[in-house]
Amino acid sequence: MPYASYTYQGADRVGRVDGDTLIPLDLASLGSADALQAATELSAQAVAVSDVHLRPVIPRPDKIICVGLNYHAHVGETGRELPTYPVMFTKFAGSLIGPHDDIVLPPESAQVDYEAELTVVIGRAGRRIPVEKAYDHVLGYTVANDITMRDYQYKTHQWLQGKTWDNSTPLGPYLVLPQEVDLTAAGVRTRLGDRVLQESDTSKLIFDIPALISTISQFTTLLPGDLILTGTPGGVGYRRDPQLFLQDGDVITVEVDGVGTLTNRVVSEQP
Known part of the structure; x- marks a missing residue:
C-alpha cells in the first residue's frame, strides 16, 4: 500500500493510498519506519486523490544525496570512464516540488534538462551501514525528475549550481514500500x-542500492526521510545530437515501473 504527502483544505497531511482515495494517518510526516508502522488510520476523514494537492513525498528531508554517472549507457554518452566510486552531489529541500506541479523555466538558463531517477527513502537512521544490512534502513521508494540547468552545471567542475534550483525537482507521486515492488530490473x-527519450532498467545500475547506502553512510549519518537519487539512464537532452532541452508548453513524464509516474507541465517563469 503506497503512501502520500498532501495538502487538503489548507492542512498538510499524510495518508495511505487506497485506489482513488486517501485515508489520512495521525502522522505529521513520512520518514520514520517505526512511526509509520505505529500510525493510526483516520478512515472517517478519507478524501479523493483528485481533491488534494500532492506534495513531494518527503517535503523537507534533512539530506538529498544524488548519484551521477550510475548507468552504463549514461557514462558511455558522456565519454567518461566507468567510476570506481560513486559520483555524488546534493540538492536542497527547497528544490523539491510535487509530482504534478509545473516545472518552471528560469530566465537565466537556456539548457533545462530532464533525468528520470529511482529514489530511495531512508526509514531508519544509521552510520557505517554494512552492505548486507542496508535494506533494513530503507523505508521505501519513489520517483524523481532531477531537473538540471546544464549551462549552470558546467560553469565549474562542481555541479551544485546546476542541480538545486528552487522549486525544480518533482518527487513522488507516492511512497512505495520495499515488499511491494521488485526492483531487480524495473x-x-x-x-x-x-516520444521516449530514456529507457533502461535498474539492473543496469553500476552501484546498486545497498552499495550506495553503505558508501554514503561511511561519511554521514543517514536519517529517516533522507533521499538518495540513484542516477539516470542514458538519453539526457544535453548529450543528444541535436541537443534537446525543455521548452515552455512541454509535458514531461518520468516513470519507474512498480514505483510510480511523474507528469509535469513545463512553463516559463513569469515576471
Missing part, C-alpha cells in the same frame, strides 16, 4: 509527449 524511462 524499467526506468522518460517521455516527452509521446
